[in-house]
Amino acid sequence: MSSKNVFYILKRILLAFLTVLIVITITFFAMHAIPGGPFLGEKAVSPAVMEALEAKYGLDKPLFEQYTTYLKGILLDFDFGPSLKQRGMMVIDIIMDGLKTSIRLGVIAAAIALLFGLTLGSIASLRRNTLIDRFIMVVTTAFVSMPSFIMGSLLLLVFAVQLAIVPANGSTSAGMIMPIITLSLYPMAYITRLTRSSMLDVLGQDYIRTARSKGVSYPGIIRGHALKNAIIPVITYFGPMLAYIVTGSLVVERIFAVPGIGRSFVNSITGRDYPLIMGTTIILSTLIVLMNLLGDIMYKLVDPRISFE
Amino acid sequence: MKINPFKMHIDVDAFIPATAEEKKYMVQMRESSTFFRDGARRLKKNKVAMFSLIVIIIITLSSIFLPMFWPYSYEQQLGVQPGKRVDPSFNNLAPFEYGTTEQARIDKGESVFPHIFGTDSAGRDYFIRVVYGTRISLAVGFFASIIVLMIGLVVGSVAGYFGGKIDLIVMRIVDIIYSLPDTLMVILLASILNVTLGHKLEGSALESIGANIISLFIVFALLYWVSMARLVRGQILSLKEEEYVLSAKATGAKGPWIIRKHLLPNSISVIIISTALQIPSAIFTESYLSFLGLGVNEPMPSLGSLASDALNGINSYAYRLVIPAIVISLIVLSLNLLGDGLRDAFDPKLNR
Numbered sequence: 328m329s330s331k332n333v334f335y336i337l338k339r340i341l342l343a344f345l346t347v348l349i350v351i352t353i354t355f356f357a358m359h360a361i362p363g364g365p366f367l368g369e370k371a372v373s374p375a376v377m378e379a380l381e382a383k384y385g386l387d388k389p390l391f392e393q394y395t396t397y398l399k400g401i402l403l404d405f406d407f408g409p410s411l412k413q414r415g416m417m418v419i420d421i422i423m424d425g426l427k428t429s430i431r432l433g434v435i436a437a438a439i440a441l442l443f444g445l446t447l448g449s450i451a452s453l454r455r456n457t458l459i460d461r462f463i464m465v466v467t468t469a470f471v472s473m474p475s476f477i478m479g480s481l482l483l484l485v486f487a488v489q490l491a492i493v494p495a496n497g498s499t500s501a502g503m504i505m506p507i508i509t510l511s512l513y514p515m516a517y518i519t520r521l522t523r524s525s526m527l528d529v530l531g532q533d534y535i536r537t538a539r540s541k542g543v544s545y546p547g548i549i550r551g552h553a554l555k556n557a558i559i560p561v562i563t564y565f566g567p568m569l570a571y572i573v574t575g576s577l578v579v580e581r582i583f584a585v586p587g588i589g590r591s592f593v594n595s596i597t598g599r600d601y602p603l604i605m606g607t608t609i610i611l612s613t614l615i616v617l618m619n620l621l622g623d624i625m626y627k628l629v630d631p632r633i634s635f636e
Numbered sequence: 637m638k639i640n641p642f643k644m645h646i647d648v649d650a651f652i653p654a655t656a657e658e659k660k661y662m663v664q665m666r667e668s669s670t671f672f673r674d675g676a677r678r679l680k681k682n683k684v685a686m687f688s689l690i691v692i693i694i695i696t697l698s699s700i701f702l703p704m705f706w707p708y709s710y711e712q713q714l715g716v717q718p719g720k721r722v723d724p725s726f727n728n729l730a731p732f733e734y735g736t737t738e739q740a741r742i743d744k745g746e747s748v749f750p751h752i753f754g755t756d757s758a759g760r761d762y763f764i765r766v767v768y769g770t771r772i773s774l775a776v777g778f779f780a781s782i783i784v785l786m787i788g789l790v791v792g793s794v795a796g797y798f799g800g801k802i803d804l805i806v807m808r809i810v811d812i813i814y815s816l817p818d819t820l821m822v823i824l825l826a827s828i829l830n831v832t833l834g835h836k837l838e839g840s841a842l843e844s845i846g847a848n849i850i851s852l853f854i855v856f857a858l859l860y861w862v863s864m865a866r867l868v869r870g871q872i873l874s875l876k877e878e879e880y881v882l883s884a885k886a887t888g889a890k891g892p893w894i895i896r897k898h899l900l901p902n903s904i905s906v907i908i909i910s911t912a913l914q915i916p917s918a919i920f921t922e923s924y925l926s927f928l929g930l931g932v933n934e935p936m937p938s939l940g941s942l943a944s945d946a947l948n949g950i951n952s953y954a955y956r957l958v959i960p961a962i963v964i965s966l967i968v969l970s971l972n973l974l975g976d977g978l979r980d981a982f983d984p985k986l987n988r
Contacts, residue, residue: 474925477961574819615817628822
């Protein structure tokens with residue numbers, strides 16, 4: 328790797344770190360914009376928790392000092408304070424608890440989306456303008472324009488309520504089937520379309536014709552030449568896909584009652600559990616920023632033609 | 637006849653009236669076409685886009701006009717009559733069923749307007765709630781896109797035209813907002829603005845719109861202008877190098893005039909297309925937030941909140957979920973297809 332590449336990657340990492348810092352700052356000041364502060368006016372908070380909060384955040388101190396204390400706590404100890412609604416629980420423990428389930432959900436969904444998306448996209452491009460191609464394109468267009476919560480609700484209705492072949496509750500591993508399918512449908516459809524168009528582009532290139540005239544077999548061309556080059560745009564979608572899965576899991580976990588981080592986030596919004604809202608926003612944002620960073624670096628590494636700025 | 641160019645020798649033939657055959661050459665074979673007429677013609681040929689346009693027009697018109705003459709309103713609880721006990725027979729009616737008092741009137745021979753989609757758990761006519769929810773979703777999508785367009789246009793053209801330090805600062809801000817995870821920020825800001833604005837709006841003219849919708853607009857204005865600003869800036873940067881801009885500058889035209897007269901009209905088609913594609917994504921976000929309980933205030937419906945409410949009764953009243961789901965998918969799908977059609981028809985770079 329040349330020094331230019333290293334410089335680019337370092338710059339990208341710095342920007343990612345800055346973004347996380349800005350997210351933390353926005354979260355902090357947003358919470359302080361609430362009239363009476365985030366912790367006041369909550370009847371459900373016991374005096375003991377209240378005292379602990381005031382001592383912890385030093386609410387009588389100047390705003391900037393509160394901010395630095397808060398920042399230090401997060402960056403050094405992952406300390407997001409106690410939850411307001413779930414007595415005796417620390418925010419970080421609630422998040423870590425949910426994150427295990429959510430990451431499993433997300434990773435499986437992403438893998439399914441990639442696998443099926445690449446396969447279907449290749450099939451569509453190789454069988455261009457046939458019935459199969461048209462069918463794949465129509466179905467994927469429909470999936471792309473359907474919001475995740477609509478998709479999830481409808482799947483719940485059909486498979487869990489009407490047909491009753493899978494459990495509606497997502498806390499068991501059989502119950503994870505539906506949430507995984509729901510989450511993977513949109514990225515799968517998107518990847519299919521992406522693969523199709525970039526495959527069509529690649530198949531028209533000169534080196535494909537050369538390979539064919541050399542007598543390389545059809546599967547050989549696809550494996551050795553076409554797919555390798557067609558996959559590059561798909562890699563750029565890597566970051567956005569994981570961002571979609573993270574935000575999509577918020578509603579999907581609510582619909583199927585999956586005990587993940589998304590459900591606790593949605594509950595914290597409706598229950599105005601501010602420390603939990605702050606903590607989840609920061610953790611999920613960091614996750615998304617990291618994924619985008621990873622996708623960017625990977626994209627630049629796989630294609631030597633892409634120049635580093 | 638040979639003419640000596642240095643003599644004042646007039647060629648008489650040049651003054652003979654043109655024959656009918658010669659005149660024919662001067663007749664315009666067909667009217668000259670403008671850019672927009674060209675695009676409209678291409679758009680009309682695109683069957684998918686035209687069909688989507690018709691669907692959108694039908695949905696929009698019915699969401700505007702149906703509530704005007706519909707006998708029920710979206711917030712009217714049919715079982716609740718002033719001075720009487722609440723009549724629970726109006727709650728959770730199936731499609732085309734009637735409450736007890738209505739049934740009595742029908743038996744007497746009166747005609748009662750049917751509840752096409754039945755009623756919800758609070759005894760409100762579900763059809764009009766869906767229509768009203770569609771209206772809210774469309775309005776939020778439309779106005780949010782307009783806000784995004786305005787801010788993006790001003791910031792992008794200023795940054796692109798003046799360049800230098802202004803451009804550098806603006807583009808760094810754009811980069812940072814662009815790298816923020818937008819959905820999470822939207823959720824965070826919407827949930828806080830709801831609380832913060834609620835107190836401030838009391839008694840003001842904006843109160844009737846509701847703190848939730850206003851906070852939605854603010855969130856859109858804060859976060860989604862960046863891609864529009866980037867687009868406009870890119871357009872302006874490439875157009876700035878054109879000769880006609882140089883000539884305008886040479887004749888002493890001022891910056892704002894050049895932006896208004898030369899740069900914006902030339903980049904307008906790209907801007908319109910990306911605004912058209914912004915509307916479905918705004919509707920998407922609004923319904924997503926409403927589904928999470930951050931959208932419009934009760935009793936006002938939106939398609940997202942209707943679907944969210946329907947989840948609780950999914951076992952017995954599945955159609956209440958299916959109806960808003962179909963409407964929202966139809967709106968987003970046809971807006972997307974229309975946007976694609978517009979892009980194919982109006983983007984000069986794609987002209988074949």
